[in-house]
Amino acid sequence: MTDIASLQQELDGQSPRAILKAALARFDNIAISFSGAEDVALIEMAHKLTDNLQVFTLDTGRLHPETYEFVEKVRQHYGIEIEVLFPDATEVQELVNGKGLFSFYKDGHGECCGIRKVNPLRRKLATVDAWITGQRKDQSPGTRNEVPVAQIDSAFSSDTHQLIKFNPLADWTSKEVWDYIRMSEVPYNALHEKGFVSIGCQPCTRPILPGQHEREGRWWWEEATQKECGLHAGNLIASDNQ
Numbered sequence: 001m002t003d004i005a006s007l008q009q010e011l012d013g014q015s016p017r018a019i020l021k022a023a024l025a026r027f028d029n030i031a032i033s034f035s036g037a038e039d040v041a042l043i044e045m046a047h048k049l050t051d052n053l054q055v056f057t058l059d060t061g062r063l064h065p066e067t068y069e070f071v072e073k074v075r076q077h078y079g080i081e082i083e084v085l086f087p088d089a090t091e092v093q094e095l096v097n098g099k100g101l102f103s104f105y106k107d108g109h110g111e112c113c114g115i116r117k118v119n120p121l122r123r124k125l126a127t128v129d130a131w132i133t134g135q136r137k138d139q140s141p142g143t144r145n146e147v148p149v150a151q152i153d154s155a156f157s158s159d160t161h162q163l164i165k166f167n168p169l170a171d172w173t174s175k176e177v178w179d180y181i182r183m184s185e186v187p188y189n190a191l192h193e194k195g196f197v198s199i200g201c202q203p204c205t206r207p208i209l210p211g212q213h214e215r216e217g218r219w220w221w222e223e224a225t226q227k228e229c230g231l232h233a234g235n236l237i238a239s240d241n242q
Helices: 004-011 016-026 037-046 065-078 089-099 110-125 174-184 190-194 233-241
Strands: 030-033 054-058 082-085 130-132 150-152 164-166
Touching: 004 016, 004 150, 016 037, 016 130, 016 164, 030 037, 037 065, 037 174, 054 110, 065 082, 065 190, 082 110, 089 110
Parallel strands: 030 054, 030 130, 054 082, 130 164
Antiparallel strands: 150 164
């Protein structure tokens, strides 16, 4: 079992690269979750640190065409394998047949995200000892203010499987991420050039206006402080209660 307090003390205040290096050195069976700009910045750092880079992404079946092109661009740019995770076809079929293609506009995004994102993620995380995400503290109003650089993943751990989660970019701002992307000539999603900042599924993502918070482009019909799809929500609640 990992002594999380000692690990947090060791990594607190360290650079994203140093946090990644420590995470990769401590765990052989560790994977990077890839979907957006922050994640590809982490891939840029990590691919220089290890030849055993494990990367996965979630294909919900509702992504923008530009996002699929972005995934392929990253795969080719770094010459890496990207494991694409899909939702259970029967679960999707039952949801769509029972409630239609846009039920989330009426009863919230939780059920759809649970089927299309959380369930396949849970299956993947049961096979690794640790994972790396691109979460930042300033990313979402009211929900990500207490993101630590390392934590026990209370949402996806079990009595027999302790999962460690690393957030190397927790203390970076969006500007720092994009400064790094430009400096390193890292691939990015073409939707960023059209006013999109936080990019998810096509029906649930839109560009933002000047001065709006980046997460205001996600699930805009819902209350601002609840804009989590479930991939991180359990850990964020746990952090708030500590």
